[in-house]
Amino acid sequence: xxxxxxxxxxxxxxxxxxxxxxxxxxxxxxxxxxxxxxxxxxxxxxxxxxxxxxxxxxxxxxxxxxxxxxxxxxxxxxxxxxxxxxxxxxxxxxxxxxxxxxxxxxxxxxxxxxxxxxxxxxxxxxxxxxxxxxxxxxxxxxxxxxxxxxxxxxxxxxxxxxxxxxxxxxxxxxxxxxxxxxxxxxxxxxxxxxxxxxxxxxxxxxxxxxxxxxxxxxxxxxxxxxxxxxxxxxxxxxxxxxxxxxxxxxxxxxxxxxxxxxxxxxxxxxxxxxxxxxxxxxxxxxxxxxxxxxxxxxxxxxxxxxxxxxxxxxxxxxxxxxxxxxxxxxxxxxxxxxxxxxxxxxxxxxxxxxxxxxxxxxxxxxxxxxxxxxxxxxxxxxxxxxxxxxxxxxxxxxxxxxxxxxxxxxxxxxxxxxxxxxxxxxxxxxxxxxxxxxxxxxxxxxxxxxxxxxxxxxxxxxxxxxxxxxxxxxxxxxxxxxxxxxxxxxxxxxxxxxxxxxxxxxxxx
Amino acid sequence: xxxxxxxxxxxxxxxxxxxxxxxxxxxxxxxxxxxxxxxxxxxxxxxxxxxxxxxxxxxxxxxxxxxxxxxxxxxxxxxxxxxxxxxxxxxxxxxxxxxxxxxxxxxxxxxxxxxxxxxxxxxxxxxxxxxxxxxxxxxxxxxxxxxxxxxxxxxxxxxxxxxxxxxxxxxxxxxxxxxxxxxxxxxxxxxxxxxxxxxxxxxxxxxxxxxxxxxxxxxxxxxxxxxxxxxxxxxxxxxxxxxxxxxxxxxxxxxxxxxxxxxxxxxxxxxxxxxxxxxxxxxxxxxxxxxxxxxxxxxxxxxxxxxxxxxxxxxxxxxxxxxxxxxxxxxxxxxxxxxxxxxxxxxxxxxxxxxxxxxxxxxxxxxxxxxxxxxxxxxxxxxxxxxxxxxxxxxxxxxxxxxxxxxxxxxxxxxxxxxxxxxxxxxxxxxxxxxxxxxxxxxxxxxxxxxxxxxxxxxxxxxxxxxxx
Numbered sequence: 020x021x022x023x024x025x026x027x028x029x030x031x032x033x034x035x036x037x038x039x040x041x042x043x044x045x046x047x048x049x050x051x052x053x054x055x056x057x058x059x060x061x062x063x064x065x066x067x068x069x070x071x072x073x074x075x076x077x078x079x080x081x082x083x084x085x086x087x088x089x090x091x092x093x094x095x096x097x098x099x100x101x102x103x104x105x106x107x108x109x110x111x112x113x114x115x116x117x118x119x120x121x122x123x124x125x126x127x128x129x130x131x132x133x134x135x136x137x138x139x140x141x142x143x144x145x146x147x148x149x150x151x152x153x154x155x156x157x158x159x160x161x162x163x164x165x166x167x168x169x170x171x172x173x174x175x176x177x178x179x180x181x182x183x184x185x186x187x188x189x190x191x192x193x194x195x196x197x198x199x200x201x202x203x204x205x206x207x208x209x210x211x212x213x214x215x216x217x218x219x220x221x222x223x224x225x226x227x228x229x230x231x232x233x234x235x236x237x238x239x240x241x242x243x244x245x246x247x248x249x250x251x252x253x254x255x256x257x258x259x260x261x262x263x264x265x266x267x268x269x270x271x272x273x274x275x276x277x278x279x280x281x282x283x284x285x286x287x288x289x290x291x292x293x294x295x296x297x298x299x300x301x302x303x304x305x306x307x308x309x310x311x312x313x314x315x316x317x318x319x320x321x322x323x324x325x326x327x328x329x330x331x332x333x334x335x336x337x338x339x340x341x342x343x344x345x346x347x348x349x350x351x352x353x354x355x356x357x358x359x360x361x362x363x364x365x366x367x368x369x370x371x372x373x374x375x376x377x378x379x380x381x382x383x384x385x386x387x388x389x390x391x392x393x394x395x396x397x398x399x400x401x402x403x404x405x406x407x408x409x410x411x412x413x414x415x416x417x418x419x420x421x422x423x424x425x426x427x428x429x430x431x432x433x434x435x436x437x438x439x440x441x442x443x444x445x446x447x448x449x450x451x452x453x454x455x456x457x458x459x460x461x462x463x464x465x466x467x468x469x470x471x472x473x474x475x476x477x478x479x480x481x482x483x484x485x486x487x488x489x490x491x492x493x494x495x496x497x498x499x500x501x502x503x504x505x506x507x508x509x510x511x512x513x514x515x516x517x518x519x520x521x522x523x524x525x526x527x528x
Numbered sequence: 529x530x531x532x533x534x535x536x537x538x539x540x541x542x543x544x545x546x547x548x549x550x551x552x553x554x555x556x557x558x559x560x561x562x563x564x565x566x567x568x569x570x571x572x573x574x575x576x577x578x579x580x581x582x583x584x585x586x587x588x589x590x591x592x593x594x595x596x597x598x599x600x601x602x603x604x605x606x607x608x609x610x611x612x613x614x615x616x617x618x619x620x621x622x623x624x625x626x627x628x629x630x631x632x633x634x635x636x637x638x639x640x641x642x643x644x645x646x647x648x649x650x651x652x653x654x655x656x657x658x659x660x661x662x663x664x665x666x667x668x669x670x671x672x673x674x675x676x677x678x679x680x681x682x683x684x685x686x687x688x689x690x691x692x693x694x695x696x697x698x699x700x701x702x703x704x705x706x707x708x709x710x711x712x713x714x715x716x717x718x719x720x721x722x723x724x725x726x727x728x729x730x731x732x733x734x735x736x737x738x739x740x741x742x743x744x745x746x747x748x749x750x751x752x753x754x755x756x757x758x759x760x761x762x763x764x765x766x767x768x769x770x771x772x773x774x775x776x777x778x779x780x781x782x783x784x785x786x787x788x789x790x791x792x793x794x795x796x797x798x799x800x801x802x803x804x805x806x807x808x809x810x811x812x813x814x815x816x817x818x819x820x821x822x823x824x825x826x827x828x829x830x831x832x833x834x835x836x837x838x839x840x841x842x843x844x845x846x847x848x849x850x851x852x853x854x855x856x857x858x859x860x861x862x863x864x865x866x867x868x869x870x871x872x873x874x875x876x877x878x879x880x881x882x883x884x885x886x887x888x889x890x891x892x893x894x895x896x897x898x899x900x901x902x903x904x905x906x907x908x909x910x911x912x913x914x915x916x917x918x919x920x921x922x923x924x925x926x927x928x929x930x931x932x933x934x935x936x937x938x939x940x941x942x943x944x945x946x947x948x949x950x951x952x953x954x955x956x957x958x959x960x961x962x963x964x965x966x967x968x969x970x971x972x973x974x975x976x977x978x979x980x981x982x983x984x985x986x987x988x989x990x991x992x993x994x995x996x997x
Contacts, residue, residue, distance in 0.1 A: 023643060031653045031886055041887035042620050044895045048981045051906045058787065058901055061925055063760045066751075066789050071890040072660045079622055082886045086626040086650065086879075093646030095634030103636055110540060111634050114586050120624070123597035128610040129813030130958050131601070132949055138599030139812050152578045164672035164815065165872035167859070175710065205859035205869035209683075211714030214864040252567045282580075283565060284572045299872065303540070307627075307876030308647040309637040309835065310670070311815035350706035353613050353675045354813025366593055372583030375538055381561045382541050382549075388564055389552045409564040437643045442636075448860070465542035466552060497642040499849040500842045504641070507840035507853040510826060514839040515666045515853065517656035519824060522665075 021099075021440025024091035025498045031085060032517050035077035042079065092498040093308070094442060100468050102390075104413045104445035104457025105200065105248060107278050107300030112370065115304065115363035124362055129354040133339055139358065140338035144331045146365045147315075153376070154277075154294045155287025156317030160326045161356040166275060167202040169295030169314030170242070172327065172351050174210035176293055176318060177240045177269050179325040179348050186267070190239040194268075196225050198249060198449040200275060203242040212239055219451055223249040223404030227258055234266035244273040245289070246280070248449040248457070249403075250387060250410035260290030269293060269322075274314075277301045278461070279384045279412035282377035292319045298357075302364035313360040327351055382462035383412040386469060390414060390460055393473035399424065399480045403452050413459035415452050422454050427483035427490045429454040434501065435482070435493035439475045603810075607983045608955040609907075611929045611974025612754070613674065613701055614813050615805045617783070618978050623807040623883045627876055637835070637872070641851035648850035651875060652837045654882035661785045661885070661893070662799040663792020664821035668834040670873040671818025674779060674802035675704040678748065679711025680820065680833045680868055681798050685746035685775045686717055687831045687867070693718045693743045695774075697731055701754045702963050704779075717745070729757045729922035733764055740768060746775040746798075751791070752784060755960075755972060756904075756929030757922050766795030782806055782819065783900060783976075784927050786893030798822045805976075807884025808877050817877040830857065833868030899977040900928045903984060907975045910988035914995060921967055928974060932957065935968040937995045944994055945971070952990040 055061065077085070095101075101108035118124075127136055147159040163169035174193065181190040193207035194215045204214040217233050220226040224247065234241075241263045245253045253259060263270050272291035278301045280286075286294045298304050299312030306312065318326065328347045329340035371379060391414045395402055399421030402414065418429040433443030433456070445457040460469060482490050494500065506512045514520045538544050543552065553559065565573065584592060603616050610616070627633065631646060638644030638651075651669040658667040671677040682694050694712065696705065698721040712719055723735040731749065740747070747769040751759045759765075766776045778791035780801040791799040803817040804810070822828040838853035859866040888896060908930050911919035916936030920926050934944055945956040957973035964970065975984065 028649070030649070030656075031882075032656065035889075038891075040889060040891055041622075042892055044892065044899050045618070045977050045980070047899050047902045051902050051981055054909055055902055055905045058898055061901065061905060062787065063758065063925055065763070066758050066760055066925075068785070068787055068789050069793070072785065072790070072893060074657060074660055074888070074890045074893065075886055076889040076891070077886055079887065082883060083622050083625070085886070086883055087629070089646035089650050090626070090629035090631040091646065092644075092649075093631040093635055094643045095631045097630035097634045101636070103639075106636050108636055112540060114589055116628065116633070118590065118593050118597075120628075121594070121597055122602055122604060123594075123600050125619075125809035125811055126602035126604060126616070127600050127812045128603065128608055128616065128810050128955075129614050130610045130612060131608065131955060132945075135601035135606075135949075135955070136812065138596040141599070142593070142596055149580055152580060164676070164874070165870070167869040167871050168672060168676075171869060175714070178714065201859040201861070201863045201866070202869050202871060204864035205862075205866040208864045208866075209711075209714065209869050211716075254567050254569070256572070257569060280568075282574060282578060284568050284574050288574070289572050305633045305876075306636045306872070307874075308632050308635040308644075308651075308879065309875030310872040311874045311877060312872045349710045350675065350703050351710055352707055352814075353673050353701070353703045353816065357811075357814040359809075359811040359815060362593070366589050369581055369584050369589045369592065370540070370586070371538065373578050373580040375541075375583045376580070378538060378541055378544050381564075382543050384564045385549065385552055385556075385561055386543060388556050392556050409567065411564075433640065434642065437640060442643065443640050445639075462541045462543070466548050494642045498645040499642055499847055500844065502641045502849045502851050503840050503843045504851050504853075507838040507851050508855070512840075513829075513853060515655065515829070515836055516652075516659040518659045518665050520839060522824070 021438060021496050023497045026088040026092060028085065028088045030517060031075045034085065035075045035081055037076055039076045039078050041077050041082045099440050100464060100472055101442040102444050102458045102460050103442060104459040105275050107459060107461055109303055109461040110463035111303055111305040112367065115366045118366050119359045119363050124359060137338055140331055142362060142365050144333055144338055146361055147331065149368050150296060150315055151317055153281065154296065154317040155285030156294050157320040158323040158326060159315050159317040161315045161361055162327050162352060163314035163316060164352060164357050165310060165312045166295060166297040166314040167206060168351065169316045170202055170206035171209055172316050173271050173293040173295055174206050174212065175348050176322050176325050178210050180269060180322055181239055189236055192237045193239050194233050194241040196243065198247050198451050199242060199244060200248065200273060203273060207242065222408065223251045224253050224255060225259060227255055230259060230262055234262055234268065236267065238266045238268035240269035240271050242271040242273055244276050246276050246411035249415050250413040251408055252411060256289045275300060276412060279380050281380040282373055283380050292322060298360055298364045303367045304360045304363040311357045311360055313357040379462050386460040386462060386464060387412050387414050389469055390458060390473065394476060397477050397480050399483060413457060415449065416456045417452050418454040418456055421480060421483055425483040425487050427487050429456050431490045431493060432456060432479055435479045435490045436475065437494040438496040441472060441475060606953040606955055607987060609957045609973045609975065609987065610955060612958045612972055613703065613802065614810050615974060615976060616810060616978055617805045617976050619807055619809055620887055622887060623880050626883045627880045632876060632879060638852065641849065645849060648837050650879045650882055652839065652850050654878040655837060657882060657885045658819055658821055661782055661790060662780065662821050663790035664799050665824035666829055667821035668832055668836050670875060670878045671820050671834055672874060673816035673818045674800060675707035677800040677818035677820050678704055678708050678779065681777045681800050682708060682712050682717055683715050684831045684833065685777060686715060688827055689745045689775060691743050691745040692716055694746055694748065695720055695722050695739055695744060696748045697722055697750060698724050699729060699753050699755050728924045729753060729755060730759060730761055730924060731765060733761060736765060736768060740772045740774065742772060744772055744774040746777050748777040750779040752781055752927040755931050756926045757924035758788065758927060762794040770795060781928065784897055787897035797828060803881045807880040815874050815877050817874045817881060831867055834870045834873060896977060903979055904928050904930060904975040907973065907984045910984065911991065914992050916995065921970060928976060929972055931967065931970050932973050933968055933970045939995060941969050941971045947994045948990055954987055954990055
């Protein structure tokens with residue numbers, strides 16, 4: 020069975036010795052010191068740091084060992100199967116890492132003269148074109164740093180569009196389905212909209228009746244994930260688009276689930292006006308334990324004028340930045356985007372081409388439906404919503420029966436999976452499924468691993484009936500056993516930094 | 529049967545092997561994968577090819593991308609004196625080694641803390657070191673960049689105070705100001721700029737006092753300022769703001785904090801900034817690493833955007849461990865009532881910074897600050913000797929960046945920079961003549977610990993030659 024390293028690695032402030040150094044900085048030549056004199060006289064007295072910061076003092080070797088040990092207590096896609104639903108934890112090709120660490124990308128400054136950065140501009144320009152082609156949109160902006168940042172931009176574009184049409188005062192509502200990612204309502208709110216939630220119907224798709232009732236002259240747009248978070252394709256997309264557009268709203272595509280439709284169908288063709296793409300999901304760039312990602316946004320021709328500046332343009336010979344966009348919303352961040360991440364996506368698309376990307380989509384769907392078939396047979400698990408409908412890249416099972424019969428919940432299953440060296444699925448999401456286990460295998464996993472996963476799930480559910488304690492108390496094989504997450508957020512015990520820890524020392528933790 | 533190598537048996541798609549595919553289809557009980565797509569309306573099924581590149585082998589990808597990138601000129605091909613939000617600093621090799629560890633690199637957000645202790649502890653350490661450096665008590669585990677951190681800080685100040693006006697300095701990075709506007713406008717936040725003293729660049733206290741009112745949610749200042757000088761009236765500014773019940777938000781360049789007073793020591797309620805210089809390469813401006821920290825005050829802490837890692841224990845109390853905290857602020861639980869929509873952030877860049885900061889320690893930070901300030905001041909010293917050149921424009925102490933004015937030479941920045949680049953392989957600073965027309969033909973230069981004495985002298989000599997009449 021799996022066994023994760025369990026170093027009792029102290030917090031870094033508790034290692035090292037006073038006076039030790041981990042890195043030597045380039046020297047300052049004596050001539051410079053003589054010319055400038057004592058810095059104490061150069062820095063205004065009231066702005067000098069009075070006491071040195073309380074930082075750890077370690078040798079280079081100590082720092083290396085500390086962080087290597089920490090890395091050994093972490094689990095990534097390279098460690099094993101990672102069926103985390105909605106997160107598309109596919110394999111991150113190594114060639115892309117290699118390219119992203121070249122000095123020719125690491126050591127260029129964003130304000131360098133255009134003549135000195137033609138290579139990277141060409142890459143970004145072409146990537147924009149490819150992503151526009153894949154999503155069926157007119158123009159793509161690479162700037163958002165993450166999916167949610169892309170959503171923020173997308174909803175700001177809705178705002179700009181309605182303002183341009185003189186309707187911003189009345190278009191105050193953004194509609195989201197009850198199965199939507201939490202970022203959708205949060206993004207719409209950030210962009211100043213009120214959120215209207217529409218329920219899903221019995222087959223897990225947006226209820227057309229409810230949608231018709233929800234749209235009005237207040238509707239700014241609808242945010243939709245398709246396939247949705249149940250992994251089901253919104254078959255009425257035609258009708259949905261018609262309802263929203265006829266009401267004067269825009270249709271927003273949440274790209275979290277783009278993987279299964281790559282080169283199979285395109286959001287732009289389905290009528291979506293705004294599309295965000297999660298580069299770190301669909302285009303294989305590593306998640307880095309929570310980022311950096313990239314969340315480009317594609318838009319229809321009508322909306323292109325509102326995109327943030329600068330736009331990258333090509334005059335047939337050279338690439339340039341174009342800041343002259345009078346209707347642009349402005350900036351949502353500094354510079355041009357998470358370029359090192361985007362470069363990896365460029366290489367990924369090159370490695371696959373059209374046929375390869377189509378294969379990515381198809382196999383991700385094949386893998387998910389294969390798991391549906393296998394997991395459906397397991398006692399205690401059910402597949403809510405239309406069981407006969409094919410899923411796309413992911414499926415959502417419910418452990419409600421298991422919980423009722425044994426007390427073992429989706430959370431317990433998740434923790435027990437860790438003991439087997441398998442990362443847990445997304446749990447308790449979407450909220451319309453009780454005891455949800457949201458499973459996304461991706462196309463990069465082999466059949467043997469899928470079979471193994473199904474066997475382990477079977478075994479855990481059997482344990483739930485025969486020896487529930489072992490599941491209820493899982494995990495046993497990870498760096499630490501079950502953690503108290505409630506304590507971590509309780510005002511009395513909350514410890515968010517070493518400073519707070521020092522202050523609260525001696526008190527209960 | 530096998531159409532192209534790219535479609536079948538691709539190294540990234542193990543089940544693309546036709547026999548395996550067949551076995552799986554059989555198990556599912558269908559004949560072809562098309563059946564799994566049958567619910568997509570026919571008119572939306574893509575029946576054509578797209579205008580995408582031909583698939584390449586790994587070697588071809590490498591050769592192609594390297595050839596494109598070789599068209600770039602880097603900081604090693606020429607001396608680059610650019611900063612303004614993204615700075616050239618040295619990244620120690622250990623940092624790169626750690627962030628390439630695939631357990632960190634290929635992990636998702638640590639939603640399952642028991643199997644993600646490494647990332648959680650590293651991020652807790654990042655947060656903790658940021659607190660020590662800035663003099664704050666709580667830090668989140670990153671924002672996208674300084675500019676978006678400012679946007680979020682403004683919105684947080686409005687939530688905390690229930691007021692909706694924000695005062696910002698007139699001297700601010702235009703991209704940062706533009707980002708702030710975009711974040712602020714939907715929340716109906718009104719932003720006003722505070723004038724500066726033409727002689728020193730320092731914030732005009734008089735203008736600040738005039739504009740402060742009981743509607744002011746926060747006063748935002750930067751140290752060092754966008755144009756590189758150290759803002760010294762920090763206590764006065766902070767006292768004025770607090771006297772009006774407004775919060776104080778301070779934006780910092782953390783490389784200065786080994787020698788400059790941290791914002792926590794002059795009353796900052798929220799500290800933000802850019803931590804890219806701490807162990808992250810420039811990468812043409814992204815990813816960056818936004819700092820976000822605040823005081824230990826529940827009214828503030830409850831309103832922080834983004835993920836925060838905290839210390840806890842195992843449920844059996846036997847061991848300490850780490851997990852994400854205060855998730856009820858976040859979008860996946862609170863949805864439209866969340867403090868922000870941010871989820872994916874710049875976690876791995878934060879780990880890089882944690883490693884960098886641990887390598888430097890207190891002595892290293894002091895030396896880093898000193899090296900930068902010495903070298904930048906040496907550059908100002910040499911440049912100001914050139915006939916007609918004024919460096920810096922403002923009579924204030926400067927840290928890493930400084931203004932260089934060419935009005936006295938009758939040359940335009942653009943022209944000077946073109947000659948520097950073409951004749952001397954030197955890249956000058958950022959042209960400010962459009963951003964700050966009142967400063968005339970002025971550029972913003974940046975010198976860090978990586979610029980050698982010789983490079984700085986070569987810059988001065990080249991400018992002297994170019995400007996000689």
